[in-house]
Amino acid sequence: MQLRYGMNPHQQAAPAEPVHPGRWPVRVVNGAPSFINLLDALNAWQLVREAHRATGRVAAASFKHVSPAGAALAGPVEAAVAEPYGLDPAALSEVTAAYLRARDADPKSSYGDLVAVSHPVDLQLAELLGTLVCDGVVAPGYAPGAVERLSRKKGGRFLVLEADPELEPPAEETREVLGLRLTQQRDAAELTPALLTPVSGAPLTPAATADALLGLAVLRHTQSNSVCYLHDGVAVGIGAGQQSRVDCTRLAGAKTDTWWLRRHPAVRGxxxxxxxxxxxxxxxxxxxxxxxxxxxxxxxxxxxxxxxxSPLTAAERADWLARLDGVLFASDGALPFRDNVDHAHRHGVTTIVEPGGSIRSDEVAGACAELGITLVRTGLRLFHH
Incomplete structure (x- = not known):
């Protein structure tokens, strides 16, 4: 597979080759990928495949710069989400619904994204993608006519990749940096409800369990430090790549607020x-x-x-934001201080999922108890670099 160029256009790209000769994780159906296109596609495909395996639901992700801008499970689509695209919320297929929900999490950042879905792309989703600014799509298959529709996009250059749903990655993965080859065991820990027993608070509902499992899949494929806020099967705020975890928590919290405020009548009006x-x-x-x-x-x-x-006063904003409830917050690493809990609580968080094990874990647990937040410790760190 010949790449168009490397990380930047001035970097020449060598061919991409499978680790196991003849067994490709993805094949090019249309277009020609760049280095970053492939990184986005391979990470995004793993995210949606793991989210589907963990929850049993169709999953979608909108990827930018090797981290998700949004990710979601199939579910009800609000009129406010479907209307801008001229779609009937009651007539959406599961793959279309999952992607619309994923893109709606942060539609500004999703501009020019790489789309991933856990199930074959149908004609409805192909038609939708044909109207959006996005760079490509990866899926395990395409309905008749879907590739033809997509191949007309971007003057025939739109990237269409077909993933092999049966291929499992090698047990070890290798990276070369400055002439040094690094090898590690692939992170193959299963994401299951067995990880989600609360250390304080009530057992998770089925909806919270699905949010938590989606959140863990998102974190595993988001540049660390990473956290995400989830609501009703949608990662509504994702924070990636921050050196300070609380900065990541605040960034993702601000995105969560924006997602919720976009539903305010003043904005819709x-x-x-x-x-x-x-x-x-x-x-x-x-x-x-x-x-x-x-x-x-x-x-x-x-x-x-x-x-x-119409003006949206501070009081009106605060009143609307206070209505957001039942949000789940997940972190790829241990929460080092209670400030993460305090900031998360401002955004409707009622459940926190984190690995645990920091020297101030008791302080974090105390903050959760004080604020009425259910605390789950998975014991599983999910750093991704």
Whole structure:
């Protein structure tokens, strides 16, 4: 498999070759991958396959720069999510629903993503992807006509990869850095409900169990430090690659708030002019919620609207955010201080899933008890670098 270029266009790419000759984890159906395309596709495919295996539900992920912008299980799709795409929420297939839910978690970051689904792409999803700005898709198969539809995208360059659902990765994985070859055992720990016995609080409901298992799959394939907030089968806030865990917790919490606030009537009621593109509408909704428009943005935002936006006061924001409840928070590493618990609690978190084992684990447990948060310690760290 010849790659278009390496990590950057000025880096020449050598061919990609399977570890076991003749056994490819993915095959190219259309287009030509770059180095990053393949990294995104291989990580995203593993995430959705593991999420499906752990939960039994169709899973989807939206990947950018080797971490998920969003991930979700198939489930009900809100009208607010389906309407911008001209879709009927009651008429969605499971793969389409799973991907819409995944992309809705952070639609600004999903712009230009690599799509992964655990089940074959049907015509409905192919038609949807044909209207979106995304770079490619990886799936275990394609319905008749789906590849033809996708191959018309991006002037025929849209990347379509077919994953081998039966292939298991080698027991060892190797990486070379600065002439040094590093080898380790592949992280093959199973993600099962057996990991999820609470050390305090009530047993997890089936819905919380599904959220927790999805969260663990997300963390395993997100650049560390990583945390994620989950609600109703959707990773609504993902924080990746931060040197400080509490910074990661705050970043993902802010994304969770934005996801929830996008459902506020003031946001849904923004009156955009005809001709304003769907992605621009999404981006303006988010910038409106950020509340720090530059002078240039204020002018362009006004031009995009037919009427001034309704004000969203601090009190109204706080009231709406207080309605978010039942959120599960998962961390790839032990929570080192209670500040992570305090920040997570601000975003509707009622359950925390973490490996445990920090020197202040008692302090973390005490904070959870104080705030009425169920605490689960898996004993399983899921760093990914």
């Amino acid at each position: 923004l009156a955009f002019r005809d001709g304003v593109r769907r992605q621009d509408r999404i981006n303006w909704q988010i910038r409106y919620l950020d509340g720090d428009l530059t002078a240039d943005e204020q002018g362009r935002f006004a031009e995009a609207l037919t009427a001034p936006p």
